[in-house]
Structure formats: C-alpha cells, structure tokens
Amino acid sequence: TVSASENTDIYIYYKGTASTPSTVWDSSYLLVYHLNQSTDADGVDEITDASGTGNDGTAGGTGNKTHDATRTTSQTEAKIGYGQTFGDSTETGGGDGDGSFIWSDGLFATAPDAITVEFWVKIADDLGTDMAIFGYKHLNKNTANELLLTQVSSLNLLVQGSFADNGINSTVDAATGEWTHIVVTHSSTENKIYQDGVLQQENSGSYANPRASVAASGFALGGDIDGASANNVNNELIGDMDEFRISNTVRSADWVAASYANQNNPSSFITI
Numbered sequence: 030t031v032s033a034s035e036n037t038d039i040y041i042y043y044k045g046t047a048s049t050p051s052t053v054w055d056s057s058y059l060l061v062y063h064l065n066q067s068t069d070a071d072g073v074d075e076i077t078d079a080s081g082t083g084n085d086g087t088a089g090g091t092g093n094k095t096h097d098a099t100r101t102t103s104q105t106e107a108k109i110g111y112g113q114t115f116g117d118s119t120e121t122g123g124g125d126g127d128g129s130f131i132w133s134d135g136l137f138a139t140a141p142d143a144i145t146v147e148f149w150v151k152i153a154d155d156l157g158t159d160m161a162i163f164g165y166k167h168l169n170k171n172t173a174n175e176l177l178l179t180q181v182s183s184l185n186l187l188v189q190g191s192f193a194d195n196g197i198n199s200t201v202d203a204a205t206g207e208w209t210h211i212v213v214t215h216s217s218t219e220n221k222i223y224q225d226g227v228l229q230q231e232n233s234g235s236y237a238n239p240r241a242s243v244a245a246s247g248f249a250l251g252g253d254i255d256g257a258s259a260n261n262v263n264n265e266l267i268g269d270m271d272e273f274r275i276s277n278t279v280r281s282a283d284w285v286a287a288s289y290a291n292q293n294n295p296s297s298f299i300t301i
Contacts, residue, residue: 053079057278059136060084062250064271065111067104076113076131080274084133086250088113092134093247094260102129102251105269108149108208109292112271115251120263121159123255128265130252135242136165141277142238143216146178147288150203150211152268157182157204161264162211163273166247166254167240175246176239177253178213179264184222186213188239195237196220199230208271210289214279226289228282 031037054061058080066075068088076086088101102113113131120126150162158180165176177187181203188195197220203211212223217238221231247254250273253264272292280288290298 054081057276058082058274059141059277060133060273060275062086062131062273063110064107064113064273065104068101068113078133084136084248086131086133086248088129088131090130090132090262092132093245094132094134094249094262100127100129100262102131107269107271108151109271112149112269113251114269115266117267119160119265119267122263123261124263125256125259125261126252126263126265128252128262128267130262130265131250132262133248133250135244135246136248136275137239137242137277140238140241143214143277143279144176144239145212145214145276145278145280146274147210147212147280147285148273149208149271149292150181150268151208151270152181152204152206152266154204154206156267157202159264160266160268161249161251161253162203162266162270163251164249164253164262164264165239166260168243168245174253179253181266181268184211184213186215186220186222188215189237197222197230197232201229204268208269210293212280212285212288216279219279223282223285223289225293226286228285 061080074085074087078084090096105114116129118128161179167175174187174190184199184201186196192198199222201222214221219233251266252262255261
C-alpha cells in the first residue's frame with residue numbers, strides 16, 4: 030500500500046540475498062524457475078524453485094526419472110539475464126528421447142482448482158509441430174498428459190489427457206524466432222491463452238482439473254512424459270526458455286499485461 034499523504038519506503042535487494050527471498054512470491058505460486066543457473070550434468074537439483082515451495086528441478090532427470098547426463102540443458106543469455114537452452118533433438122514417438130529437459134518429482138501436493146502457467150520462449154519459426162513446453166504425469170501407469178502444453182506452433186493445452194474435453198486447441202504460435210511471452214490459464218469453467226500480454230484465444234465450459242501428485246508422478250520442463258511402466262520423456266523442446274512460473278490460481282488479464290510489460294521493457298513500465 031502506497032500512501033497519498035506520507036512517504037513510503039520501498040526496499041529493494043539487488044545482487045544480494047534477502048533474509049526471506051521467497052516472500053517476493055505470493056502463496057499461489059507453486060513453482061518459479063528463473064532458469065539462470067549453470068548446469069554441470071551431475072544430477073544435483075541445480076534449477077532452484079524461487080517460490081520457496083520446494084519444487085526444485087534437475088537438468089536431465091532425477092528421482093522418478095533416472096538421470097541422464099547427456100540430456101541436460103545449458104545456460105544461455107536469455108530474455109532476462111540467463112535462461113536455459115533445450116537441446117537439438119526431439120523424439121516424436123512414444124519411446125524415450127535423447128533431447129534435454131528439466132525434471133522435478135511430483136508438482137501438486139493437492140489437486141488445484143485452477144492454474145496459471147507463464148514463461149518466455151524463443152523457438153525457431155520452422156519448428157514446433159509436436160514439441161512440448163511442459164508435461165505433468167500423475168501415476169506410474171499409462172495416464173500421461175495429466176497436464177501438457179504441446180505443439181508450440183499452435184499451442185495445445187491438454188488436461189487429464191484431453192484438449193477436446195478439458196483443455197484448448199489454439200492457433201497461438203510460440204515458434205516466432207524471437208522471444209515471446211506466453212501465459213496459459215485453466216479452471217473448471219474456462220481456458221485462456223495470452224501472448225505478449227494480450228488475450229489471443231479462450232473457451233468456456235465444464236472442465237476437469239489436474240489431479241494431485243502421487244509418489245510416481247513427475248513434471249518435465251521442455252518435454253512430454255509417456256510410458257506405462259517408465260517415465261519416457263519425449264517431444265522435447267528445441268529452443269530457449271526463461272522465467273517459467275506456475276500458480277494454483279487464475280491470474281487476471283491485468284496481471285498478465287503488467288507482467289509482460291514489466292519484464293519486456295522495465296524502463297518504460299516503472300519510473301524510479
């Protein structure tokens with residue numbers, strides 16, 4: 030709250046460590062990846078969840094997904110400082126691929142009533158038919174695509190395995206060859222996809238929500254998860270990503286527009 034009659038002091042931590050940095054993020058954030066870390070292929074949770082929720086990630090797999098040092102992402106100059114580059118190969122069948130990804134065991138301790146996913150992505154404009162931005166698998170059996178955003182050239186959100194019943198099949202193209210900001214929201218009554226701060230496509234109805242995570246579940250950033258008895262990561266992303274965030278609420282259109290404006294060109298959005 031900023032008073033109209035008294036000075037308000039605002040403290041900013043810059044290139045230092047606040048005592049409780051996770052308090053920057055409200056309680057609805059489930060995962061915040063700045064993706065600015067360097068990865069060294071040793072299987073350590075180097076992709077830190079800045080929200081304080083503990084959903085740290087590991088490039089190339091860990092835990093429920095056996096680590097593969099050859100499938101690690103790499104640090105790159107990105108939209109905001111550093112981000113991650115996701116490999117140069119993708120497996121479009123049902124088997125395990127050899128492209129890079131970031132893995133976290135589980136994701137949802139309880140089933141969310143709503144969800145918002147936001148991120149920056151840079152993908153060549155001649156790619157993207159089957160590649161996945163992220164995938165969440167619920168059980169250690171063939172119930173993949175519990176939550177999946179795929180086909181980056183025409184974004185396709187699947188919830189509980191279906192875009193026809195629960196998600197949205199859009200014409201939004203994230204494979205622009207330039208950095209583009211994508212926000213996807215889902216609830217029991219509507220789905221929306223924003224690009225660069227502007228609502229591009231929506232639908233409404235009665236939809237299922239992602240189910241809560243169990244011991245054998247997993248979350249892959251930069252890939253899809255398939256397999257009845259194994260966590261096969263395929264449909265891997267080829268491109269760069271930055272500032273990936275998940276919330277268990279539907280962020281408003283104003284929130285989306287402000288987030289895009291602030292991150293895209295802070296000097297024109299905030300005057301100090």
